Amino acid sequence: MRKTDxxxxxxxxxxxxxxQGVFFNGNPECEFYAFYRNNPRHSAYSILSGISELLEDIADFRFSQDDISYLSGLGVFRKEFLKYLEGFSFSGEILSFRDGDVIFPYEPVLIIRGTFCECALLETFVLNCLNFPSCVATKAARVVESAKGKPVFEFAPRRAPFLESANCASYSAYLGGCCATSNTLAGRIYDIPVFGTMAHSWIMNFDSESDAFLSFYGMYPDNCTFLIDTFDTLKSGIFSAMKVGAAMRKDGKTFNIRIDSGDLSYLAKECRRILDSNGFLDTKICLSNDLDESIISQLYLENTPADSFGVGTKLVNQSSLGFVYKLSRISKNGRFVNRMKISSSKEKMTLPGSFQVHRFYGKDGIMCADMIESVGKFAWSKQYLLHHPVKDEAFVLKDFDRCEEKLVQRVFQGNLTADVPTATQCRDFCRNALALLHDSHKRLLNPHIYKVSLGECIKAERESIVAGFK
Amino acid sequence: MRKTDxxxxxxxxxxxxxxQGVFFNGNPECEFYAFYRNNPRHSAYSILSGISELLEDIADFRFSQDDISYLSGLGVFRKEFLKYLEGFSFSGEILSFRDGDVIFPYEPVLIIRGTFCECALLETFVLNCLNFPSCVATKAARVVESAKGKPVFEFAPRRAPFLESANCASYSAYLGGCCATSNTLAGRIYDIPVFGTMAHSWIMNFDSESDAFLSFYGMYPDNCTFLIDTFDTLKSGIFSAMKVGAAMRKDGKTFNIRIDSGDLSYLAKECRRILDSNGFLDTKICLSNDLDESIISQLYLENTPADSFGVGTKLVNQSSLGFVYKLSRISKNGRFVNRMKISSSKEKMTLPGSFQVHRFYGKDGIMCADMIESVGKFAWSKQYLLHHPVKDEAFVLKDFDRCEEKLVQRVFQGNLTADVPTATQCRDFCRNALALLHDSHKRLLNPHIYKVSLGECIKAERESIVAGFK
Known part of the structure; x- marks a missing residue:
């Protein structure tokens, strides 16, 4: 856990x-950017998360006296450089997409401008801030999509990788569309609704299942979701719940049930039938146990009578999004020179220079393409020739209505240029962004690929650098 | 990130x-235990990690005034209960296996004894502490096994889920056998060796690849591992490295190379051939880029001339180990009553009572079986009848030499009973534990399954509870 501020x-x-090497060679100004190459499996988009944390914590990116002593003890760093680190604080510029925005492979979502030392030292921190949160937010958005408007609760903290990342997962899941979290600490920190029912241990604490439900009712008369699978869902759990429910009905109260094991579709249908035939038409069914978007979709296909879903493990057990961070230009003798990584595989080539991402919307308001173009080279026009970032393909973009610049300045001369938005603001932003993404891109399986392309100037710049190297 | 101490x-x-429900019902003493059901894919064992963090942080498991105000504002908790939380600190007992030990499915690795409130409130924290660290330690142990004695460096922080979990991943990877970390903060916190070469951005910072290598040599004459794949490994990188290497040779210095993209086996072989034919016989080859135990094994099968490996993403991009935490007994009217979760699927049934795990070793010193037995029911004997924890199978254990109790008291009346071991101590413990595990269990694919079994008393207790329920 974090042992230092x-x-x-x-x-x-x-x-x-x-x-240190660059420090003794003039420490030039430069520019780095972050992007990712592949969406998580089956998805055509990702949801950005982690920018807010990055912006809030960048002021903590400093070295304490202890840190300097530790580095000094390694016997590798010289006094002048250690003195530089001692006074370090990020004094450059950050531009980025907003948390909650829809993002696509190959497009720069974050740009950092500063000295080489500043930019290089931040790499690990920046990537670590983006990789996991964006992955969770993307997964949450897809799970919420699969739930077709029914609430999805996030139950992930016990399976998340450590405490901070559990808080960050709760934040990202909420941002991606979950309606509440089981993580009380995240609830407090980010002002997210908290939600909880009961565990098997509650039931096992009593001599009978109905005693357990009755006692819970005594404590929380308006919030009774009974967990009915501790012993046997259909032989015992549902009947214990209805027994207590009958007493509750006299008080004008209702109860809900949660099923957390077994064949969820079969059990939910049987429970619905039993509940309905006993007049418990208001009782809602919450399902949990290793759910994700595929399983929820399958539950829908089978007309499972579910009213809400709890998701946990599969929100946090995923590959990171694979963001990378690359140098794109550097100052040499007072002027900037564009730089790119050249590779025999075009996927590994990076973008040179300084750029902006332009997102185009059609007359129906729906997103139609993103274009990456060199800064200062974008001019308003009725159509553009856009180039695939990796393949030798191009297409003409026309019939659009408006376009917006996605990379927005967030930090200037080391200071935030505006307040960091709250979790709820980012969640709203995410919902609005997703609403402008065509349904065909949101399909869970084989989605339509969204076009992210290079403008003509940045493409020409790239080709000229490659030609110069050969 | 953590906003509170x-x-x-x-x-x-x-x-x-x-x-709260239990608080107003007497808050009985009870016992919970943690175990997991399945090893990560293909493995026959796991490595425990996270216990040290848990022990170190358990004293922080308290509620601040802010926390109490937040909970109070939810309108659900009563004054007396909030007062209880205000004064909360864990005052019970913890027994556990040691960090670095070899562990197997179904065996209790951690026991918590205390009041129901104490035990229940700790669940999320306990599971969160164990799940990710143990997963990383296990992966690291398998990667290190596949590297057959060659060093494995951990390069994971940028892909790890958030800062704390990156530190925890570095700790766990080291514990599992990695020899150094790229994470400087983890190096400082846990006193782990740190290691690093150079990034593509270093090369791109200069006008030519050989300028970049030469400058690095000027800075770090005794620590030159050149990254040779920025432009073209075989047409450019290896020759730039040798050009600088020739100058270094005159100073009596040597260099190493790192290859981070492309077909690693092919490139390493070609580089070895070129290096050898130019007399650079001492130059070592470090390989990186999404490595894991399968890929390293494949590199060995192809006789790839690799001298060390850097692993990152795949150490931290995995499913959590799936530890769960279950009630096993509770006090009723002054005496303990055993409790278990009953289920139609035997895998989901838990263990009742209070238990100890006994590990048996053969005359050759090698581990031969683990037995879970009720506390107080274990008696020294020449042979035991052991029962499969899930299936109706039994076997006779004999010809063993010694046996040890694995669950050791770590916390008593809320206080640590001994110092928490250092990362290096846990790593040594892990190496020794793995040395006593038969090679057939360490096979990467289709390993021999290690026997974890129930003793006769705990099996009988379980059957009697199930019979009593029916």
């Missing part, structure tokens, strides 16, 4: 080695 | 609901 040492060691 | 709110909300 200053997080400067949270940097891959090679960054410190390189930073 | 007190982590009491890091609990699933339903635990607070249940705790």
């Amino acid at each position: 200053r997080i400067g040492l949270f940097t891959d060691y090679y960054e410190l080695l390189m930073a | 007190r982590i009491g709110l890091f609990t699933d909300y339903y635990e607070l609901l249940m705790a």
Whole structure:
């Protein structure tokens, strides 16, 4: 867990080695950007999350006296460089997409401008801030999509990788569309609704299942979701719940049930039938146990009478999104020179220079394409020739209605340029962004691929650098 | 990220609901235990990690005034209960296996004894502490096994889920056998060796690849591992490295290379051939880029001339181990009553009572079986009848030499009973534990399954509870 309030040492060691090397070579101004190459499995989009944390914590990216002593003890760093680190605080510029926005492979979602040392030392922190949160937010958005408007509760903290990441997962899941979290700490920190029912241990604490339900009712008369699978859902659980429910009915109260094991579709249908035939038409059914978007879709296909879903493990047990962070230009003798990584596989080539992402919307208001273009080279026009970022393909973009710049300045000269939005603001932003994405891109399986393309100037710049190297 | 030094709110909300319910019903003493059901894919064992963090942080599991105000504002909790939380600190007992030990499905690795409220409120924290660290440690142990004695460096922080979990991943990877980390902060916190080479951005910072290598040599004459794949490994990188290497040779220095993209086996072989034919016989080859145990094994099968490996993403991009936490006994009217979850699927049934895990070793010193037995029921004998925890199978254990109790008291009356071991101590413990595990269990694919069994008393207790329910 975090043992320090200053997080400067949270940097891959090679960054410190390189930073020292560059420090004694003039430490030029430069620009780095972050992007990812592949969406999580089956998805045509991702949801950005983690920018807010990055912006809030960037001021902590400093080195304490202890850190400096530790580095000094390694016997590798010289006094002048250690003195530089001692006074370090990020003084550059950050541009980014907003948390909650829809993002696509290859497009720069974050740009950092500063000295080489500043930019390099931040790499690990920046990528760590983006990779996991964006992955969880994307998964949550897809799970919520699959639930077709029914509430999805996030139950992930026990399976999340450590405490901070559990809080961050709760934030990201809420941002992606979940309606509440089981994580009380995240509820407090981010002002997210908290939700909970009961565990098997509650039932096992009593001598009988109906005693357990009755006691819970005594405590929470207006919030009774009974967990009915501790012993046997259909032989015992549902009948214990209805027994207590009958007493509750006299008080004008209703109860809900949660099923957390077994064949959820079969059990939910049987429970619905039993409940209905006993007049418990208001009782709602919450399902949980390793759910994700595929299983929820399957439950819908089978007309399972579910009213809400609890998701946990599969929100947090995923591959990270694979964001990378690359140098795109550097100052040499007072002027900037564009730089890119050249590779025999075009997927590994990076973008040179300084750029902006332009998102185009059709006359129906729906997103139709994103274009990456060199800064200062974009001019308003009725149509554009857009180039695939990796393949030798191009298409003409026309019939659009408006276009917006996605990379917005967030930090200037080391200071935030505006307040960091709240979790709820980011969640609203996400809902609005998703509403402008065509349904065909939101399909869970084989979605239509969204077009992210290079403008003509950045494409020409890239080709000229490759030609110059050969 | 953690916004508070007190982590009491890091609990699933339903635990607070249940705790309040139990609080007004006498808050009985009870016992919970943690276990997992399945090893990560293909493995026959797991490595425990996270216990040290749990022990170190359990004193932080308290509620601040802010936490109490937040809970009070939810309108669900009564004054007396909030007062109880205000004074909360864990005052019970914890027994556990040690970090670094080899563990198997179904065996209790951690026991918590205390009041129901204490035990319930800790669930999320306990599981969160164990799930991810153990998963990373297990993966690391398997990767290190596949590297057959060659060093494995951990390069995971940028892909790990958030900062704390990156530190925890570095700790766990080291514990599992990695020799160093790229995470400088983890290096400092846990006193782990740090390691780093250079990034593509270092190369791109210069006008030519050989300028970049030469400058790095100037800075770090004794630590030159050149990254040779920025432009073209075989046409450019290896020759730039040798050009600088030739100058270094005159100073009596050597260099190493790192390859981070492309067909690693092919490139390493070609580089080895070129290096050898130019007299750079001492130059070592470090490989990285999404490596894991399968890929390293494949590299060995192809006789790839690799000298060390960097692993990152795949150490941290995995499913959590799936630890669960279950009630096993509770006091009723002054005496303990055993409790278990009954289920139609035997895998979901839990263990009743209070138990100990006994590990048996053969005359060759090698582990031969683990037996879970009720506390007080184990007696020394020449042979035991052991029962499969899930299936109706039994076998006779004999010809063993010694046996040890794995669950050791770590906390008593809320206080640590001994110092928490260092990362290096846990790593040594892990190496020793793995040395006593037969090679057939360490096979990467289709390993021999290790026997974890129930003793006769706990099996009889389980059957009697099931019979009593029916």
